[in-house]
Amino acid sequence: GNSVTQMEGPVTLSEEAFLTINCTYTATGYPSLFWYVQYPGEGLQLLLKATKADDKGSNKGFEATYRKETTSFHLEKGSVQVSDSAVYFCALRDFSGNTPLVFGKGTRLSVIA
Amino acid sequence: EAEVAQSPRYKITEKSQAVAFWCDPISGHATLYWYRQILGQGPELLVQFQDESVVDDSQLPKDRFSAERLKGVDSTLKIQPAELGDSAMYLCASSTGFGNTEAFFGQGTRLTVV
Numbered sequence: 001g002n003s004v005t006q007m008e009g010p011v012t013l014s015e016e017a018f019l020t021i022n023c024t025y026t027a028t029g030y031p032s033l034f035w036y037v038q039y040p041g042e043g044l045q046l047l048l049k050a051t052k053a054d055d056k057g058s059n060k061g062f063e064a065t066y067r068k069e070t071t072s073f074h075l076e077k078g079s080v081q082v083s084d085s086a087v088y089f090c091a092l093r094d095f096s097g098n099t100p101l102v103f104g105k106g107t108r109l110s111v112i113a
Numbered sequence: 114e115a116e117v118a119q120s121p122r123y124k125i126t127e128k129s130q131a132v133a134f135w136c137d138p139i140s141g142h143a144t145l146y147w148y149r150q151i152l153g154q155g156p157e158l159l160v161q162f163q164d165e166s167v168v169d170d171s172q173l174p175k176d177r178f179s180a181e182r183l184k185g186v187d188s189t190l191k192i193q194p195a196e197l198g199d200s201a202m203y204l205c206a207s208s209t210g211f212g213n214t215e216a217f218f219g220q221g222t223r224l225t226v227v
Contacts, residue, residue: 106155
């Protein structure tokens with residue numbers, strides 16, 4: 001079945017540092033890929049998405065590129081801020097059918113001033 | 114901006130009591146999901162509806178959990194009787210149903226069973 005593997009957290013960075021959170025997936029067919037963010041006590045918010053190979057999703061300075069050859073969708077940001085502290089979830093969904101999102105376990109990011 | 118509404122935000126209940134959560138999806142979204150998120154983990158699907166029909170409830174513990182979406186709009190998730198291990202965040206999400214689109218999440222209900 002479909003699955004998502006994320007790097008273990010927590011990740012602690014200083015403000016303005018470069019961020020990478022690794023995500024790899026296993027899927028049949030060609031899934032759509034997503035990054036969601038969750039702030040303390042809140043639900044999940046979509047951060048960015050990519051629906052086909054080589055697509056780059058971007059939002060709020062975050063980027064991720066759909067790499068079919070390495071089955072990866074790593075999240076990057078060039079300069080993190082304290083306000084980026086949250087839990088980040090990589091997820092996938094089958095493109096062809098009305099199937100649910102499958103999530104990774106999440107990576108907690110803490111950014112210190 | 115349209116949002117998924119959930120209530121209550123927080124619920125504390127005693128073991129063996131019944132508890133219910135409500136969700137109102139974004140208008141026009143035919144697909145509704147209930148996820149459970151245990152602290153420190155990713156969300157796991159409990160049940161998926163397409164309109165009023167259950168599409169997938171394979172991970173729903175049916176001996177104590179039930180879910181309904183009678184008119185294909187809002188939905189209720191019930192637990193009876195609640196157990197200590199049910200303490201978690203219960204998230205509702207909705208989508209248009211197409212594979213290349215995202216799901217939109219509500220703020221969740223934090224359940225604590227004591």
